[in-house]
Amino acid sequence: MVRYERVMAISEMDAPDDSSEPVLEGDFARDSALRPDREVPGRWHGDISEAWKVQYAFGGMSMALGVRAIERELARDELALISAHSTYCSPISCAPVVADAQVLRQGRRAAQGVSELRNAGDEQVDLQTVATFGRLDDTHVDIDGPQFPDDAGCPDDWDVPERPDDHPFPEINFHAQTEFRPAGWPDWGEDWEADTGYASAWTRLVNEPRLDDGSIDPVAICVPADMIGPAVGMHLGPQTDDNPPFVVLTLEIDLQIFRPWTTSWILQQVAALRAGHGFAAGTLHLWDEHRQLVGFATQRAAMRHFTPGDGFFS
Numbered sequence: 001m002v003r004y005e006r007v008m009a010i011s012e013m014d015a016p017d018d019s020s021e022p023v024l025e026g027d028f029a030r031d032s033a034l035r036p037d038r039e040v041p042g043r044w045h046g047d048i049s050e051a052w053k054v055q056y057a058f059g060g061m062s063m064a065l066g067v068r069a070i071e072r073e074l075a076r077d078e079l080a081l082i083s084a085h086s087t088y089c090s091p092i093s094c095a096p097v098v099a100d101a102q103v104l105r106q107g108r109r110a111a112q113g114v115s116e117l118r119n120a121g122d123e124q125v126d127l128q129t130v131a132t133f134g135r136l137d138d139t140h141v142d143i144d145g146p147q148f149p150d151d152a153g154c155p156d157d158w159d160v161p162e163r164p165d166d167h168p169f170p171e172i173n174f175h176a177q178t179e180f181r182p183a184g185w186p187d188w189g190e191d192w193e194a195d196t197g198y199a200s201a202w203t204r205l206v207n208e209p210r211l212d213d214g215s216i217d218p219v220a221i222c223v224p225a226d227m228i229g230p231a232v233g234m235h236l237g238p239q240t241d242d243n244p245p246f247v248v249l250t251l252e253i254d255l256q257i258f259r260p261w262t263t264s265w266i267l268q269q270v271a272a273l274r275a276g277h278g279f280a281a282g283t284l285h286l287w288d289e290h291r292q293l294v295g296f297a298t299q300r301a302a303m304r305h306f307t308p309g310d311g312f313f314s
Contacts, residue, residue, distance in 0.1 A: 026051030026177035028220050029209040032064050034072055034099065044069045044099045045120075048092065053173040056091040059250035060226030061174075062117065066129030067219050069099035070113035079111055079133035081218045085254045086129045096120040110134040136259075144258075148267075148291040152183045155202040155265045155289070161185075168245040168308040178223070179204050183267070185230070194237030197272035197282075199230040204265045215260045221286065224266050225255045225297040228282040231272040232303070245308065248280055248301035255297045263289035278303055 026049060037043035046068075052061040063086040071081070101115040110132060117127040158181040181202040186192035203224055209217035229248045239245050267287040274281045280303050286295040 024049075024051050024173060024176070025207075026173075027207045027209075028061075028064070028177075028205055028223070029207075029217060031061070032068050032209075032217075032219060034065070034068055036072070040100075042073055042101050044072060044101060045096065046099070047096050048094045050094045051173050051177055053094045055247070057094045058174045058223070058226065059086075059088060059253065060223040062086070062088070062092045062127050063129060063226070063253055063255075064219050064222040065097060065099060066115045066117045066127050067131050067222060069101040069115040069117065070129065070131045071133070071219065073101035073103055073115075074106070074111050074113050074133060076106075076111050076133060078135055080136050080260065081221075081257055082110075082132050082134045083254075083256050084129060084131040084222065085252070086127055087252050088127055088250050090118075090122070090124060090126040091249075092117070092126045093119050104130075108135075109137075144293045146285055146293060148287055148293075149200060149269055152200045152202075152267055152269065152287075155181055155204075158183050158202065168239065170308075177206055179206060182230075185234070192238060195234050197231050197235030197275075198270070199234050200267060200269045201227075201230070202265045202267050208264060215262045218257065218260060221257060221261055221266075221295055222253075222255065224268055224286060225253060225284060225295065226250060226299070227268050227270050227284060228272065228280055228299045228301055231270040231282050232275045232280045235272050235275060244305045246303050246305045248303055250299060250301045251279075252300045253297055254299075255295060257295045258293055261288060261294050265289050266294060275303065 031049045031052065034044040034046045037045060046065055048057045048061060052058045066086055067081065067084050097117055098120050099115050099117045101113055103113050105112040112132045114130045116125045118125055160181055183200045183202060185199060205220060209220050211217055236243055269285040269287065270282055272280060272282045281300050284297040284299065285293060288294050
């Protein structure tokens with residue numbers, strides 16, 4: 001459940017000034033904080049730390065800032081985040097950002113808003129987000145359709161993978177902000193073949209944004225919701241000269257949230273639906289350690305091949 005008072009405390013006390021130095025140790029609560037503009041109603045200011053850098057800011061973190069602006073503008077402590085959709089219009093750098101948020105609906109049980117996020121100084125919209133917040137009432141209806149994938153086990157069943165010396169990806173700041181345990185992926189250097197485009201992994205934020213009620217900040221679910229590349233990679237098979245490494249550049253994420261996220265670890269169960277003509281699409285189920293379905297996402301991304309050492313990630 002959203003705890004607006006807690007978010008207010010984080011935003012007003014811990015938000016970095018525009019002049020602050022980049023912070024390489026990420027803290028979601030601090031790095032997703034926003035400050036209200038003193039002159040323009042509905043405008044919010046923040047700073048995406050270099051800690052969340054891939055090539056630009058990690059897409060899930062950018063989405064979180066867009067959702068946060070809507071949450072702050074709605075100011076409804078009794079409502080929980082239940083859905084969000086982000087469209088990525090331009091790359092967002094790890095730098096100061098500005099978000100303009102507008103309330104679309106203030107209903108008794110649900111409220112909706114929209115935000116437009118951009119790097120400070122940009123004139124165009126870099127990210128547009130719409131989000132719905134709702135009151136979670138107890139009813140006689142409590143149904144989950146999909147079943148937890150038993151072969152994913154639990155986080156302790158899997159080891160943290162060792163990074164090989166010939167890994168095509170450079171060290172990326174974002175990877176230091178999460179712990180990641182692939183569930184059943186082939187090891188680097190292991191002989192394996194392309195499969196049906198399915199991948200699952202347990203992940204957690206190193207610095208957990210816990211709220212006063214013990215749950216994790218619901219906006220943080222935007223981070224694990226951004227994960228389509230591994231499933232496409234499993235579908236393509238081992239990298240060769242004819243199958244070079246690639247990155248996915250997110251174009252859209254649509255996220256549905258079903259219940260509060262309370263456990264440290266969350267399982268990302270991702271399937272590639274289609275990859276071709278330079279684009280990829282996939283689905284993602286998010287499960288907590290109690291094997292409860294926390295959320296579901298669809299993602300559309302552009303694919304971009306690169307040559308290791310070509311400076312693409314600089």
